[in-house]
Amino acid sequence: MLEEVTEHETPFFEAGYDRVERPDGSRGDYYWIDPVDGVTVVALAGEEVMLVEEYRPRQRRTFLTVPGGAVDADEDVRAAARRELREETGFEADSVEYVRSYYPDGWVRHRRHVAVATDLSSGPQELDETEFIAVRTFPVEAAFEAVLDSGAGWGLGPMLVAREAGHL
DSSP states (O other): OOEEEEEEEOSSEEEEEEEEEOTTSOEEEEEEEEEOOEEEEEEEETTEEEEEEEEETTTTEEEEEOOEEEOOTTOOHHHHHHHHHHHHHOOEEEEEEEEEEEOOSSSBOOOEEEEEEEEEEOOOOOOOTTOOEEEEEEEHHHHHHHHHHHTOHHHHHHHHHHHHTTOO
C-alpha cells in the first residue's frame, strides 16, 4: 500500500481509499467503508431460531434477520452478543458461545462475529429510540426461508456459520 486516505468520518464509520501498487506494477485506488466490527446472535429457543423483524430506513422495508449490532470499543465479543440479544429481544442467555468471525463483504473493512445463544429467559426489550423490533421464532428450516424471503442476506451468513458449526 502506498497511501491510505480517509475522505469521510461519521460516528458510525469512516470511508476512504487505499492507493496501492498491484503485482504488475500498475497503481490504483481501492475504496472502502470502515465501520466498527459487528456481532450477530443466532439465538436458539429450544428447537426454534429467534429472529427480529425490523424496518430498515436505508432500504425502506422490513426484514427478518438475527439479532445483532456493533461491538463497542474494548468490548468482548461474547459480552456484545449478550448485550445485543438483551437490547433487541429482551432475552438473556445463560450460554453464549463464540463461533467464528468473517469478513462479510469485499469492500467493507469490518468483521462480523457470530455467537450462538442458548438457555434463554425473557425480559423487557431495551430498544434505542430509533428501533422498532418485533421478536419472532421459527423452526430452523423455516427461519432460513424467512430470512431469505425477507431479503436480509446479512442474516443468512451467521445462520450458515452456526449450521456448519453444528448448532442448527
